[in-house]
Amino acid sequence: MADAVVYRPLLFSIAYGMTGSVGDAEDIVQDAFLGLTKAHRAGTEIAAPKAYLTTSVTRLGINHLSSARVRRETYVGEWLPEPVVVSGERPGPVEHAELADSLSMAFLVLLEALSPVERAVFMLREVFGYEYPQVARSTGKSEANCRQIFARARKRIAAGGWADGAGPAADGPPPPARRAEGEELARTFFEAAAGGEMDALLDMLAPDVVYHGDGGGKARAVAKSVTEPHRVGQLLIGGLRRLRSLGASLRPALINGRPGALIVDAEGRVASVVELDIADGVVRAVHTVSNPDKLGHLGPVSDIGRLPEK
Incomplete structure (x- = not known):
């Protein structure tokens, strides 16, 4: 046994x-x-x-x-x-x-x-x-x-x-060399989004990029997938600006073997998880999970993104 x-x-x-x-x-x-x-x-x-x-x-x-x-x-x-x-x-x-x-x-x-x-x-x-x-x-x-x-x-x-x-x-999972390249792009990507650098962000987004969000009706999330690079860029910049105003920060992480980040509040509690689908040197898709029911296995869950209970 x-x-x-x-x-x-x-x-x-x-x-x-x-x-x-x-x-x-x-x-x-x-x-x-x-x-x-x-x-x-x-x-x-x-x-x-x-x-x-x-x-x-x-x-x-x-x-x-x-x-x-x-x-x-x-x-x-x-x-x-x-x-x-x-x-x-x-x-x-x-x-x-x-x-x-x-x-x-x-x-x-x-x-x-x-x-x-x-x-x-x-x-x-x-x-x-x-x-x-x-x-x-x-x-x-x-x-x-x-x-x-x-x-x-x-x-x-x-x-x-x-x-x-x-x-x-x-x-997947990608070999060490490709993984390191993806992690470096992810780092630059998140820095551009956090700094509001739209032009730099657009250079890293694929023309057919798609943003997906899962809030499960319990946390802030897009109602349906968002396409078109400029709209995705605006969503990322605006979302990170709002979270930063609430004391949240980004921590690099591997999400399902892909480059991404944990978004944590000032106490270190997880507010959401972001995974980047990277190929050919650009971000093809962004997946963000903020449903608190799907984050509990990662530790204490933040309430900064929660929707008020009905």
Whole structure:
């Protein structure tokens, strides 16, 4: 049983990729280990603990998504996943920083278009590189069915903007050199936004840049995605100016393996998390999570961005 703990980072990443929630992923992994413990106590011989746990996490994830979809249909505003954050001051559990950082927010949002079983098959095959016999065992489907499900899921993801060969298995986490370049651009980007330097900011924004915000109806956020570089620049400059007037500051961090920042108040409490999608030397997308329900795993949550309760 003790040896099985080495699989926790993988299991967390599968569960997180399925749910987009750090808390739910932790619960699913815990339930999977509990099931393994009960099986051992019942005298069941588990020849392959890794396969047993992967199957358990996958099926728990499918069951969870089936009920979560009902809740997300009534979600206020845009839905973004809970951020996995790695920074010098908030390193978090190691399992949050390993395989999970290959799952960008943009990719996880695309996965929302899939059914629970499609998502499981696509994740195991595309992201984690499982062969079809393993995918079939984990999902309880036949190999032939899994091949059909994967092909269907790939088409649906491609329709949402994902290009073959551009998924997390191919582009993330980035190698150290590219990561350092992205972090330097992010630093310059945030400095320009904080300083109100619109021209410098526009030079770093892609022509088709998109800004996404998730406040969940509980914190300030854009009602829908914002496009066009100048509008995105205005939003960033105005937002950071307002936050700075409230005593907030930026702390560089890796968000789901991508450059970004934590926005914290004067007491160091997290107000929001910003992830930058950087490619070809420009920012292609900005994802900001300010919903307090999605920040609790990072520590104390600030109330400077909260909307008044109705």
